Amino acid sequence: MPKNNKHHAALLASPGMGHLIPIVGLGKRMATHHDFHVTIFFIASDHGLTTSLLKSPTVENLDIVPLPLVDISALVGPNTQLVEKLIIIVRESLPSLRSLIAAMKYRPSALIVDLFGADAFDIAEEFGMLKYVFNTANAWCLAAILHSSRLGNKFILEHHIKGQKPLEIPGCKSLSFEDTPESLRNIDRSGQLEFHGFKMTNSHGILINTWEDLESSTIEALRDNNHLRGLVKVPIYPIGPLVGQDGNQALDKQVKQWLDKQPIESVIYVSFGSGSTLSATQMTELAWGLEQSQQKFIWVVRPPSNNAVGTYFTIGKDDVDGTPDYLPQGFFTRTKEIGLVIPMWAPQVQILSHPSVGGFLSHCGWNSTLESIMNGVPMIAWPLYAEQKMNAAMLTEDFEIAVRPKVSTTEEIVGREVIGNMVITIMADKEGKAMRDRVKELKNRAEKALCKGGSSFNFLSQVAKDCMHHLLA
Template identity: 55%
Template structure:
């Protein structure tokens, strides 16, 4: 059966950083272009932040379909990187995706997959759908992801063994310390999966990126130039960002938000390491002391420390602990009870960052968190942990100037309490923080402008919508049963 209006199917990988942009894209396709939208989400455990978040969405204009959870325990090594685990999970979910699409009353006109769903592009081909890849991160990350797989062995060795920068045609080089860890260990399963993804992305009909023209003009130009990176990209690149979650009106009776309402303007720093980031026990202790030494109000999304895995909570974001965390310094909670709030495991981040009392964000620099901070005009302290977060932190520091950063990477050593306290005061109190705050407000305006009718991101998504609609009209022109 043929659809009566454009119908897009979106496939989201596990993790809030993937899920939120996919959902927001779906919302825009429904609200702005009248699409029918089905979003396929790989089912997660009921105790995870992802499940809590999905439950909070109903009622919704989107048709959200949960794909059954998959067991990958026999398919990945215990020490496999997060990227490898997510990629394998997505691969194992393909039969369920194909079966679900096959059982629909009419097939979608287009399939949009995120980074780790590129193997599903083959299913789009089976059903004659247009196919797109949504990069939930920025254009610089896209450039690195699709360019690295084109290197020969000698060029790879220069990066991996000699620790040289990844030089991308027409783009800022990625220095060794910022290089995606998946590219640095050929023996790790993550290497093979990421290389495959990088090769498959250009097989789509177009690439949607969660950025905007004025934020990354040089990189976007290189991605489109056939003499530069465009020879690798080969398909249109559509910057459609920022894709960030819309904030609902505050619900009365929420203790955290009620506390925020009582704090002075821009007086609270928010601390969160994303849905999966973890710190070591020693680093958690130093962060607690640093916050106390800063003498600033704070909200800290705190989770149990892990000494050997900075992404340890990615697949295990539970409902949190009961009572006072035992891993914080003795007396910390009682000494800071009048100026701080601890939130176990997960918090309504978009609502917090949009509050007028928030004056700074100590962040892991995941791209979703970065954009939520920018669209709310909140300056950041960069504390990258894994994946492309190091690239993001470098961009935010050296190109955009909207963060304070430690002298040495947190991955290289334990950041001490004095340095942490100084960074917090720098962003919240010192004159340097005022300049950063002004710059992030400029980016806030730039982001809002890009989404305005007739501006860059609005026009990019409109072009995609027009192409999908043209595909629908082509289907309607075909004889029934063709």
């Protein structure tokens, strides 16, 4: 295979917007700022939002290549956990990835995979490529995964799951049982993730979608072999925050006109990610809470489901004013002066960046969290699954830029009074203003990290240098 003087990198994204958005962000940054030619391989999905994301403005030296959708129906059952499904999908996609890399004109000097793609390291070794992991979540989540891998299932089961005692992570914030992701709670099915935890430590480095100044103590602990007892022996590169750009998606004319009429920082944006949903009862309480707060709102609404990960189905009959039957009767009529409801999906970054938006009620996915920070918007933390409860704990306890219901948002119904009070706190109270000031300071620090000479810029530059040295070796 011929070589050239430009360093090429291949990136592999698992299914799901939570992985694809930061992978595309990383690829664009590597191509634009660090002289890479980047090929992003992503596992095809029939999710319409994937297509929308990939219509983003073209970047020179960036190629995006889909891998064929694989059929894993014979390999999973009705109770197979989401994490395990993702790992299996990636594993079944490896033959296609190998064929495409083998056919490339120039051999990539590095393969960068997300958290569920470590099985692709065999391909990297076959083609003599450097191996990196890109952790699209935060450093604390990575520390929890790696430390759990070291402790093993027996200890986690007895101490953390049955005993419900906090998981002590040396040098890091302890992880309460209530905030533990399902993938670490469900011992019977967590072996796949543990195995990937060990594989990550056999890479040439771990990139993290955070920045040094945001999680300095956790990143220091990850780098300190004494803290994690020799588990992390590879370089740690905090290279974020890498956030979505919404591609070519512009604000709908009606949405833009409505936002333009509102006072600065007067609107709370309500959205639970690209596919998450609430139960019918919880949606009713949320609707009443927004209405009773009398604060301006934009709400991205999907039909309810008992599964937080989300399902799409045909809605029933609407009320006379167009209100769907799963919202309180007459909701649209009563809130027409203060609210705007958007069905199914909206260009989130475009909305968060509008001057009229001053709060965000969010499921606390890490992408959404970073997008909120990068636009200086405080949050109401409403975690639903995966590591979102960990993110919510960081936002409320460490950064103090969010409020959170005292009850579990996955196990109990959050009442309308609680919701209304949280909205008022964020949008109208002194406490909310203090959070807004703090999140704007975080935004400024994040921007400095990404600028030339900043910590995130320098860490990614080091990866580029290592790839160039490997290419010339």
